[in-house]
Amino acid sequence: MSSDFSAQNFSRHLPMVLVGFSLVCFLTALFFNTDQGDERIISFDAQAYGDQGQGKAFEVESKNQVFLVTMERDVSGLAIDRGWVDVDVQIQSANAQTLFGYAINFFREYRENTDGDTYLYEQSEETVKITMPYSGTFRIHMFAQSNQIGDTAPITVRMQPKVASSMPFFLVGIIAIVAGIALGFINIKMNAQRRYRY
Numbered sequence: 001m002s003s004d005f006s007a008q009n010f011s012r013h014l015p016m017v018l019v020g021f022s023l024v025c026f027l028t029a030l031f032f033n034t035d036q037g038d039e040r041i042i043s044f045d046a047q048a049y050g051d052q053g054q055g056k057a058f059e060v061e062s063k064n065q066v067f068l069v070t071m072e073r074d075v076s077g078l079a080i081d082r083g084w085v086d087v088d089v090q091i092q093s094a095n096a097q098t099l100f101g102y103a104i105n106f107f108r109e110y111r112e113n114t115d116g117d118t119y120l121y122e123q124s125e126e127t128v129k130i131t132m133p134y135s136g137t138f139r140i141h142m143f144a145q146s147n148q149i150g151d152t153a154p155i156t157v158r159m160q161p162k163v164a165s166s167m168p169f170f171l172v173g174i175i176a177i178v179a180g181i182a183l184g185f186i187n188i189k190m191n192a193q194r195r196y197r198y
Helices: 002-032 167-197
Strands: 040-044 056-060 065-073 084-092 098-112 118-123 125-132 136-146 155-162
Touching (some): 002 167, 065 084, 098 125
Antiparallel strands (some): 040 155, 056 136, 065 125, 065 155, 084 098
């Protein structure tokens, strides 16, 4: 009898425990996503887009340091619905080993909202989060292609150090809160069935 009572108490309180745990995870993720240290700003002019030599260097102070990397480019000079700039970004170690690589597309185009109204959409920046595996000097290389002659706007790279990676805690928090809510509904349904039975 006491074991059944203990099991019922556990199942009744487990949803609240999971929801509380999820809140702790979300707060931890929020703290880990705060800025730590000075932002690094690296600019690539049009002539440096295809530079496959030295690239641009930046320093990483600690192992597993997290950066929020934002790529920005003025797209006002691109023709609407026709002009585009495709950019391949590579982050390499001192011995030219590629650690990260991703692609960005800058453009302008007309789009239609749900009401049928047309508006101008500009893709002028892209943001990614990376974790550097070790400290030292690294280089960022940029390779860009454009279909529009004469558009020579520079590309700016902003690298903001973060406290740590927030994604694991955010994902665990989502799983915990979904599980807590689901178990809470199950408990409510089971309690209603017990009351109806007796």
